[in-house]
Amino acid sequence: MNKLSTYTESSLTQVASQLQASNDFLAELQQKAKTTQRGYAGNIRIFFEYFLQREPTQKDVSEFWGLDDQTANGLILKFKNHLVAEGRKAATINRYLSALKYLIKVGRNLKHCRYHFDSDRIESMIVTKYRDTRGVVVDEYNKVFDVIDTTCTKGKRDYALFLLLWANVLRRGEVAKLMVGDFDYHDLTLIIYGKGKGNDSTRIDLNPEIAEAVSDWLGCRTNIKPSDPLFIALDFHNYGHQLTGDGIYAIVRKTCERAGIKKRMTPHKIRHSGITDALDLASGDYRKVQHLSRHADPRTILVYEDNKNQYQLELTNKLAARVGKRRQSQ
Template sequence: MSDLASAITRLEASLSTPIGSSFLIDEAPDVVADLLASLRSPNTRRAYQKDINDFFKVVTNRDPTRDLVLEFLHLEQTQAVRLVLGYKAKLIENKLKAATINRRLAAIKSLTAIGRKIGVCNYTLEDIKGEKTKPYRDTTGVNKDAFTKVLAIADNARNAKSKRSRLKGIRDYALLRLLWGNALRRGELHLANISDFDVAAKTLAIIGKGEDGEKQIIGLPTQNAIAISEWLTVRGETNLDYPLFIAVDNANYGNRLSGNGIYTIVDRLCIKAGIPKKMSPHRIRHSAITAALDATDGNIRKVQKLSRHKNINTVMTYDDNRSKHQEEISQLLDDLI
């Protein structure tokens, strides 16, 4: 029997082992729960939970139980590596994107890392390399004229006869302004509270990507600050601890607007504006960054302040996609003959 088959067999065998013969439920650590509790981002927690579930479903055809996870963490180094390499091979065979494969591997590696910290795992998976990725293949989004049409739809809704439609239009208008004017991520909008907005200073405190809960103060364009102020005025909420953006439908009124809710708003308005490209909050972020590079004649340093990318090479990718240098040089060469 191969090491991979042996590892899978051992994992499956744990399911038929009577509770108490290996671990007592009240003594055995719940390593998955420990891992998820260590993650600050709700989106990351959901993704890692999904990825870990997928790993155990693929290699054992079972959902991960506490004992099953511990059996995996108690494997020998060679068995564990072969098991995970076999899982990776299946992901590649199923033609998953490189980024998806790398995220799933990262979840498993994080699980073993937590296991080592609490003393239930003696091996590492760090020698298993991820797939090479090419980030931001399409960073163009839409141009400013197309986005202006989207913004106009929300702007018109601010004057709707229905109070609910008017409230929704004012909210959506402010949300779109922030996505474009500050190139915000939807998670940054989702987590923002009323107290994070300073109308006098025209600033918004956001929890950026990978900031470990630390808030970053960003300056707002005048129209953005006005749009938020109008939204808060018509909403009439005075509790500063409440979410900045909320759902306004009858079933969910007052609940924090979710990331999926923000996505749905953008998708709906862009379709209504006749934009053929599938749009999302991150596509608007792409659009804003590209437009900023156009407006500053490719001033990467300045635009990095807007995008808040830690690695300036990421901004350069936007600039390369925008500039079409290859096409320009090819034309120069063609003109020489």
């Protein structure tokens, strides 16, 4: 890329003319509702900006799609090495690579790109998941309910939201997808659409008090249909629109700050907190907790258990006591 590479004038003209009638790919991607696709747009922009030293245009995307296999994947590999040299985290690098895979997939679907992302040549980084699962204890979390006014509409919404995030350890993406028809007050159930699972759904059970809180929130709204969002924005500019993942994040952060919780809270920190507390309540039975958290790999729960009980620190202290100038004989 420095100017992407050397291209034949005819191939560029052909690709550009094919795309002339369509909207700008990056702008269109940015406007997509899903958080992942909005994130992809930003990642793709940064990829192009690294080589071009300016914001990319639709023509730049077209030129990239028109490259040969070796050149395109060579650029991606060079960009990956740049991210590694910058000290970016493995998960961040993998997210950039996923965005570029998506870019190539779109190009192939549009018949503007003939190559594939070379996964053998450009390997994903190994990620250590859930290294830090520390959240807050239940007494600290309960402070949020002291600052939520359940006599008003916003308070009823936030009360139901904070109960669900803790007791059902929902991800913010799962909450953002909920529709009114997913909630069954009489059966005390909720249908959720899991992380990265498209339209695959799971029916989860609700505590009666939480179901009552959700019902109380829905009672504030009029003429609601099953296809309406379960949680909506209440601010002036976005009133009635589905509450997005970013909106849920903002509500959690602001409410927890107002409650005086010193740790910077996010929806996922609440999820971590609930799972950790559930381990105590289940007396360490990680299989029960796996059903609650819906982690595909039960070994993930063991990370929570280790962080909660500090097994590593316990053994480190015992090993340290056996060496050095102040070693203890045992």
